[in-house]
Every structure is written in C-alpha cells, then in structure tokens.
Amino acid sequence: MNPCDILYSSIGIIHSEHSIAEKTPIQPVYAKGCKGYMEIFPEYAEGLKDLDGFSHIYLLYHFHQLPKAKLIVKPFLQDVERGVFATRAPCRPNALGLSVVELVGIDGNILYLNNVDILDGTPLLDIKPYTAKFDLHAVKRNGWQDEVDEHTAQKRGKRGYKRS
Amino acid sequence: MNPCDILYSSIGIIHSEHSIAEKTPIQPVYAKGCKGYMEIFPEYAEGLKDLDGFSHIYLLYHFHQLPKAKLIVKPFLQDVERGVFATRAPCRPNALGLSVVELVGIDGNILYLNNVDILDGTPLLDIKPYTAKFDLHAVKRNGWQDEVDEHTAQKRGKRGYKRS
Secondary structure (H helix, E strand, O other): OOOOOEEHHHEEEEEEOOOHHHHOOOOOOOOOOOOOEEEEOOOHHHHHHOOHHHHHHEEEEEEEOOOOOEEEOOOOOOOEEEEEEHOOOOOOOEEEEEEEEEEEEEEEOEEEEEEEOOOOEEEEEEEEEEHHHOOOOOOOOOOHHHHOOOOHHHHOOOOOOOOO | OOOEEEEEOOEEEEEOOOOOOHOOOOOHHOOOOOOEEEOOHHHHHHHHHOOOHOEEEEEEOOOOOOOOOOOEOOOOOOOEEEEHHHOOOOOOOOOEEOOOOOOEEEEEOEEEEEEOOOOOOOOEEEEEEEEHHHOOOOOOOOHHHOOHHHHHHHHHHOOOOOOO
C-alpha cells in the first residue's frame, strides 16, 4: 500500500430488485417504491441500536462492478460532458456510492428499505442517519442540473431508461 | 486482502482551521463561517469541470486520526449511549466521513470552502454535488435527535465545546 491508500471492509450486503446496472434508477428520488433490504454482518449488528428511530438513512457503498474511472462523463440526466465530480456517475476515481433511502424497519441484522437505487449484491461500507438538523441545506445553485426540467429528469432518472 | 476488503486512494487533502479533534465542530451546521480549502491532486483536476456551478457539495473523506471503532457511542449532542450507525461519530468500523459544505470558488485544483467541520490534513476520497433534485428529503422521524433541543445542539455542536 502506498501512503495515499485507505483500506475498508464491507459491513454488509445490499439486496434489491436491480440486477442490471443500465436499468437501475440513478437516484432514490427516481426509485420510489423500489424495495430492498440489507444484511449487516452479525459482528456489526450491535451498532444498529436506535437506528430504527430515523425515517431516512445515508448508505455509503462500493460500486462493486467497478466501472472504469473517467474524469469527464455524460451524466444520465443530460447529453453534455461534465467533470465526474460535478455528477453522481459511478465511474469515479474511488468507486464510492451514496444514497439516501427510506428505512422501513429493522429485524435483528436485517434492514428493510424503500426507494432503493442500488444494484443487488452491493457491498455496504457505512450507514449514517439523515436528519433534519444536519442534512437539509439551503441550496442556492444546482449547476448544470438547473438546465434539466423535471419531466426530462423523471424520464431519464427512472429504472428502465436507456440512453439511445 | 480478504474478499471483503476495498482499497481507495485519496484524491486530495482538506485544509481547515481545525487542528484538534475535540475542538472541531461536529457538523457543517455548527461550523458556520469556518473557512477551509482543498487541494485536489493534479491528476484528478480535470474531474472538477462544471463543479463551480453548485453552491453545496458532499465531501467524502477518511478520518485519518483513526479513532478506535466502537459499536456503542455517546453522540456529541447527547449523553446517552447509541448504536454508532445511529450517530455521525467518527469512531466507526469504516472511518468514512461525510459533510455537506458550501463551495465558495475554484481556482485550478484548489477549492475554497465555507462551513468546514473537518480536521486540517484530512485525506479526501470523493466530491459529489449536493442538489435540490437529489438531496432534499422529507424527513419524518429523527430518532434520538428529536429529543435534543436547538439551544443544546448549538452549544454542543460548535467548535470549542468540551464534554465535561
């Protein structure tokens, strides 16, 4: 390992109805009603205490199909080339994914989820609560996303959309 | 490496006025006016294209002081033991940090930031835009945080607070 290397280990596996990357919704907001669940490895289950009080949680996970990293990409919502850090595309230098999903319930080390935009079998790295105190920010500018109307976003962001 | 291991590499370094972990604000919302900047390693700078259009960005980073992982912790806002995944405490199984900061400007591979709650010298793993389309969720329940009044949160969350 070189000095910049950082080693993590998955704490569980995310399961969903999405088995094909190109047909997976690009964000939870376009995955309404897509159910899923996570299995947390038993050695971490104690850390789930009190999590069931939160309606929404951040999932941090690893894009395990390892799309080749690119610095310039066309985001799913628009046919214009953008810097990868100005998008949520999976082909990033570090294949880290971030989604805010709805937490439906917890049974032991199994978490039931809604609005899941994540591929089946994805390794989970961390869970954090998404809260009104910490996570609602007064966005002033949305960059290129301000050019994308809601109709287009809904069409392109949903499951099953394939860029022609 | 075992099959659960995941290797990342930092893409830059975060600089801030916070040099002592115990005096660092716990979240950007308690770090208003705390300036900082990030140096992105030159080989990744092309990926910053178009990012300057966004007012807020997610930073994903590595808690490099590696607090010993615990599954049960007392969150900074409350003297009650909670599961670590129900908190944003740094002592997590994978030492992954997540903050939404204000992006003030970009000059080449330097990004100027506001509301920085991150220790000076922290290795950066990823940047993602925080947007109105993707990241504002209708939170219904905030778990134990609903028990913490705003006055207490402001006092405990800010820089300089030390638990007695």
